[in-house]
Amino acid sequence: xxIFLLVQTDLENTAKLSEKIHExxxxxxxxxxxxxxxxxxxxxxxxxxxxxxxxxGDINGVVVVEVASxxxxxxxxxxxxxxxxxxx
Numbered sequence: 001x002x003i004f005l006l007v008q009t010d011l012e013n014t015a016k017l018s019e020k021i022h023e024x025x026x027x028x029x030x031x032x033x034x035x036x037x038x039x040x041x042x043x044x045x046x047x048x049x050x051x052x053x054x055x056x057g058d059i060n061g062v063v064v065v066e067v068a069s070x071x072x073x074x075x076x077x078x079x080x081x082x083x084x085x086x087x088x
C-alpha cells in the first residue's frame with residue numbers, strides 16, 4: 001500500500017476534511033496534528049485528492065504527497081503505523 005501525507009494550508013475546512021478522511025480511509029488514517037494526516041491506500045495522490053473533494057474544490061488548501069521514504073523523531077506510534085501500512 002502507498003502512504004500519503006495530507007497537509008492543510010487553509011485550516012478553515014479542517015472538520016470537513018477530517019470527516020472525508022474518516023469516511024474514505026476509516027481504518028487507514030493517522031492524525032499527526034491539526035490539519036495533517038497520514039492515509040494509506042492503493043490510490044494515487046490525484047485519486048486521493050479526487051476522493052476527498054480537493055481536486056473539485058469542495059475542500060481548498062490541501063496538499064497530498066505520496067511518501068517515498070521517511071525519517072525523523074516523533075511518537076513511536078507514528079513509526080509503527082507507517083511500518084504496518086507499508087507491510088500490508
